Amino acid sequence: MADYRIENHIAELSTKNYLKEYRNQQEFIKYCQACPSYQNSWACPPFEYDPLSRIQHFSYTYIIGSQIHFEQEFINKSIDLNIEQVSRQVMKEVRALVDPQLLNAEQAKGTALAFFAGNCHYCLNRDCTRKENKPCRFPTRIRPSLEAYGFDIAKTTAKVLGLELKWGKNGCLPPYFILVSGLMSQQRIPNCNSYFR
Numbered sequence: 001m002a003d004y005r006i007e008n009h010i011a012e013l014s015t016k017n018y019l020k021e022y023r024n025q026q027e028f029i030k031y032c033q034a035c036p037s038y039q040n041s042w043a044c045p046p047f048e049y050d051p052l053s054r055i056q057h058f059s060y061t062y063i064i065g066s067q068i069h070f071e072q073e074f075i076n077k078s079i080d081l082n083i084e085q086v087s088r089q090v091m092k093e094v095r096a097l098v099d100p101q102l103l104n105a106e107q108a109k110g111t112a113l114a115f116f117a118g119n120c121h122y123c124l125n126r127d128c129t130r131k132e133n134k135p136c137r138f139p140t141r142i143r144p145s146l147e148a149y150g151f152d153i154a155k156t157t158a159k160v161l162g163l164e165l166k167w168g169k170n171g172c173l174p175p176y177f178i179l180v181s182g183l184m185s186q187q188r189i190p191n192c193n194s195y196f197r
Contacts (some may be wrong), residue, residue: 003074006094008196011160015184018061018151022160025051025150026184033149041128042069043120043144044135051149056115058184062192065161066098066117066179078173086173094179095121098196103141105183112189115146115182146182153180 014041029045035146037044068090070078078086095117122138128168129137136142147153156162166174183192 001073002071004068004090007067007069008098008193009067009161009163010192010196011063011065012063012188012192013160015058015061017033017118018160019052019056022152022156023150024152028150028152030114037119037128038106039148040131041120042130043116043142044138044148045083047144048052052160055146055149055184056127058111058186060185060190062181062183062185063096063156063160064102064181064196065157065163066181066196067163068094068177068179070099070106070173070176071139075173076173080170083171083173084137087177090177092121093181097182098179101196102143102181102183103125105189105192107191108195109187112185115149115184116146116180117184146180151182156180164190 032038034043035044039046099114099116099121102116106112106114121144122141123129129135144157154165157165157180161178161180163178165178166176170176183189
């Protein structure tokens with residue numbers, strides 16, 4: 001039996017509305033600045049370009065919430081494990097599925113930009129080359145997160161997806177996690193669900 005199952009929730013809204021209602025660069029850059037990846041990852045701020053100029057021309061935004069439902073047996077077992085380590089491993093496994101799907105959707109539409117859920121995972125156990133002021137090892141695959149561009153993920157999850165973020169308590173996993181990814185496109189994607197299985 002699998003330890004968890006993934007349920008993808010997808011919502012469409014206009015990029016204009018998403019920028020107006022859900023983006024606050026000045027507020028959310030503070031969270032980025034407190035993260036060890038700030039200035040140390042090519043997928044994280046500060047960027048060598050203005051994020052707004054890169055996205056404001058897109059007409060449509062698709063929010064993909066990958067809800068990871070944990071089996072009760074796995075939740076019970078997790079009490080005896082390192083929750084941070086288990087959480088990172090599960091997120092890594094789910095990202096390994098979802099990130100390529102996002103890139104496939106992006107490439108299929110031609111004029112689109114994918115946003116991954118969280119930090120860059122490509123360099124694995126190696127430091128990002130940004131620390132040495134060298135070019136990215138994976139320039140065609142790296143993508144920022146929505147939060148790196150100043151979007152409010154908690155508000156996005158609640159208002160756009162209609163889902164509540166859950167957190168572990170007393171060293172135990174919650175019933176589910178939600179990883180929030182995105183896709184911005186010039187064209188409407190009526191079959192967006194078909195990219196995420």
